[in-house]
Each structure stands twice: as C-alpha cells, then as structure tokens.
Amino acid sequence: MRDKELYAQILGIHKSWRVADVELKQPTGEVEVFVERKPGVQQTCPICGDASSGYDKRRRRWRHLDTCQYKTILVADVPRVQCKKHGVVMVKAPWAEPGSRFSVLFEALVINWLKEASTQAVSRQLELGWNAMDGIMRRAVKRGMARRASLDPKHIGVDETAFRKRHDYVTVVSDQDTGHVLHVAEDRKKTNLKAWYASLSGERIAAMESVSMDMWPAFINATLESIPGAEEKIAFDKFHVAKYLGEAVDKVRREEHKALMAEGR
Ligand SMILES: [Zn+2]
Structure with missing residues (x-):
C-alpha cells in the first residue's frame, strides 16, 4: 500500500x-x-x-x-x-535510543524547541510530562558528551603568537589534525598552559600522542610537568629547530672568527 x-x-x-x-x-x-x-x-x-x-x-x-x-x-x-x-x-x-519512549527525531525536535522556549512552554505545547522532558534532556547531554569525547585530540600544537606590539604574546593550543583551537591564553606563561592541562581528564591527557611547540621553555616545562611521558611526546617544529641550529652554528662561527683574529692570523 x-x-x-x-x-x-x-x-x-x-x-x-x-x-x-x-x-x-x-x-x-x-x-x-x-x-x-x-x-x-x-x-x-x-x-x-x-x-x-x-x-x-x-x-x-x-x-x-x-x-x-x-x-x-x-x-x-x-x-x-x-x-x-x-x-x-x-x-x-x-x-530510537534504548530505554526511550520517543523516536530520535522526536527527541531532536524537543531539543530544538528547548533552544527557543522555556521547559514549561515546550512541555505544555508537546504534551510531555516532566519525566519525559528530563529523560530527553539527559540523553541529549549524554550524546553531547560522547561527541566531545570523540573529539579528543591526539596531536596538539602549542604556539606563541605575537600580536599588536612586538612583545604581546598569546598562547594558542590547537588540534593539529582538525585545526580546531582548543585553548587561548593571554600570555605565554607556564602557569596558564599548566592550568589548561589540569582542566583535562586523565583519559584526554593519556590520549595525546604528540605535543608540537617551539622551544619556549615555559611550554616545555608546563608539558613535562603535566603529561606523563612528555619527553617522548614533545616535538619541536622544524622551523624553530632550524632557526636555533642556524643561530648556534652562527655563534660558533663568530667565536671561532674572534679566536682566529686574536691569534693574529
Ligand atoms: Zn553478543
């Protein structure tokens, strides 16, 4: 039919x-x-x-x-x-979700209305009792948490970015795989990055496979003190390694030059 x-x-x-x-x-x-x-x-x-x-x-x-x-x-x-x-x-x-007396689409409708109107209004208009409303909201929260958990970043990057005047720095933590910004702090201090690590659950910390950063000591120390096994997980980005290496070679070259000059050659 x-x-x-x-x-x-x-x-x-x-x-x-x-x-x-x-x-x-x-x-x-x-x-x-x-x-x-x-x-x-x-x-x-x-x-x-x-x-x-x-x-x-x-x-x-x-x-x-x-x-x-x-x-x-x-x-x-x-x-x-x-x-x-x-x-x-x-x-x-x-x-439907197990244990629910509503279809997934109906629950989605309720959640969408709850973004627009009070719980009382939605319950009245859709003829839903308090227990039903409560169950629908609980399941929505659970789904939200499950989605968030799946967003746990495996590879994060910590960057210091200068803005405005030369020495105003912000710290930006991002998910290297998705590009999502996870955290921004208004300086580049160790305490702020440590506080962000501390706000994460143990599972999220453990799920991190690599933390790439420049060689700023505050970031290195915050990470070493917050992530177990960080020695294995910290990766310095190529640009900064090349820069520091270049500077080191240059320093040696200048010192040798000075020494040679002193010897009167
Ligand atoms: Zn089975």
Whole structure:
C-alpha cells in the first residue's frame, strides 16, 4: 500500500525493517504506525554483532513526529535474540535510543524547541510530562558528551603568537589534525598552559600522542610537568629547530672568527 511506503520513507525506516500497517485511531486522533522486521533478515546480537537465533518479541511504542497534526506513534514487536556470549538481548530499534519512549527525531525536535522556549512552554505545547522532558534532556547531554569525547585530540600544537606590539604574546593550543583551537591564553606563561592541562581528564591527557611547540621553555616545562611521558611526546617544529641550529652554528662561527683574529692570523 502507498501509505506504508510513504511512512517508511518519512520515518527513515532502516532497510531491515518495514511498515506493516498504518491506522488512524479514533477518537484520540492518533496515528499508529506498525513497524516490523523484514522476514529473512539475519538477526545479530546488538552487543557483539554475532549472528544469533531469535528468542521472542516484545511490543514497544515510541512517540514520533506528528503527521498532519496527528500525534504519531510507532509500534513494533522488537525481537530479542539469544546470543551465545550475551544471553537474551533486545535488538536495537534504529529509530530510537534504548530505554526511550520517543523516536530520535522526536527527541531532536524537543531539543530544538528547548533552544527557543522555556521547559514549561515546550512541555505544555508537546504534551510531555516532566519525566519525559528530563529523560530527553539527559540523553541529549549524554550524546553531547560522547561527541566531545570523540573529539579528543591526539596531536596538539602549542604556539606563541605575537600580536599588536612586538612583545604581546598569546598562547594558542590547537588540534593539529582538525585545526580546531582548543585553548587561548593571554600570555605565554607556564602557569596558564599548566592550568589548561589540569582542566583535562586523565583519559584526554593519556590520549595525546604528540605535543608540537617551539622551544619556549615555559611550554616545555608546563608539558613535562603535566603529561606523563612528555619527553617522548614533545616535538619541536622544524622551523624553530632550524632557526636555533642556524643561530648556534652562527655563534660558533663568530667565536671561532674572534679566536682566529686574536691569534693574529
Ligand atoms: Zn553478543
């Protein structure tokens, strides 16, 4: 039927699921969309991904985005599988987070409205109780944290950049892989860089594989004192190494020249 295809499309139903039926319930004016696993799709354990045999099914309902002003409910008999390692596990419905009674798209709608209006207003307009609102917000925070954790930089660069007058320096810490600026301090002191390192979790510190910098002692010391194994991780950038090497060679050359002059050659 046409409406099933339409719903499958607007619901973004995953390829291993299909819309079995759509019903407009009266007098509540709710649309119920029945979704089912396509037959013949290999069941896998949601934890380890191993092929598993079917165990049973559990009926679940999720509120989804309204269709034409009608409150829309997804209904599915979600299979539970028997995994050899993990026992009986419920398959993950691709349109919702585990434990939520709302589809991911509905939760996104709520979060977007919360950026525009008060919690009370959103709860009233979307007819959501406090527990529902709370759950949606908690899951959004958790997703945000997970995204941030995945942004943990592996290779950072610490630069001192002069601006305005010659001796006004700022410290800029950036992710060398993405170019994102992670931290800016209004000087190039050891204490400020150390404070930034101290604000990071142990895991983030441990995840850092290299810190490239110029040979400014404050940066070197802050890094040595904050990152375990920093001796192995600090990399001086080529430009500065070449500059210092050039200066060292020049100094030796001048001293030798002076010494030769003194010997009267
Ligand atoms: Zn498993």
